[in-house]
Amino acid sequence: MYKIGELAKVCEVSRRTIDYYTRMGLLECTRSANNYRYYDTNALENLKLIEHCQQNHMTLAEIKQRLSLKKSDNIDYRVVEEQVNHIQNEMDYLNGEINDILQVVNTLNEEDKKKVLNKVSPQAVALLQSLVMLSV
Template identity: 55%
Template sequence: MYRIGELSKHSQVSKRTIDYYTKMGLLECDRSRNNYRYYHEDALADLKMIEQCQQMKMTLHEIKDRITVMKSEDVDPSILEKQVDHIRNEMDHLHNELHEVLQAMEALGDDERKRMLKQVSPQALALFQTLMVFSG
């Protein structure tokens, strides 16, 4: 269990932001008799997921829906449908960006192209390949 300051330190998310997420219902905490907030270990994973979702330009309300679906036994199909639509839109956006990058890379020489590809992690290359298959 973490107090808010400890969670902030471990996650590198400000106490103010953690407080805001808690008030929104994105994070859950237990209260002590002294009214201290205590966060479970899974709050670190929740904060990481929130950050990843924000990088995908999801709103906090969309993130809350995603967390609800992940932690719930009863799944609301409409919430799930919104999430699928959001992911599909992100994939379309990434697909377009990938095509632009690949076209620009064609203008490079073989050595420069190989150097750039070495900078991309194997996981990213696998993701690019998968994205091309599913969106192509």
């Protein structure tokens, strides 16, 4: 069990952020007799998921929906379908971004291409190389 300050330190967020997420219903805690809030490992995992989702531009409402799906025994297919559609839209957007970048990369000389590709993750490099081969 983590006190709010301990959880904040482990996840590198502010206590205020954890308090806000708790009030929003994104995180759950238990209260001690002296009114301290304690968070379990489930809250730690959920906080990491919240941060990950926010990095992927999800709203707090969407994140709350995803968290409720995670703990629900009775899953509504429409909610799952909505999340799949959201992810598909994000993938379509990113695919467009990759295509735009590929056009620029294809105009670079070999040395500059290597410099660019060295700054990209191995998975992204493989994807870019595959797309370059497909576009030829």
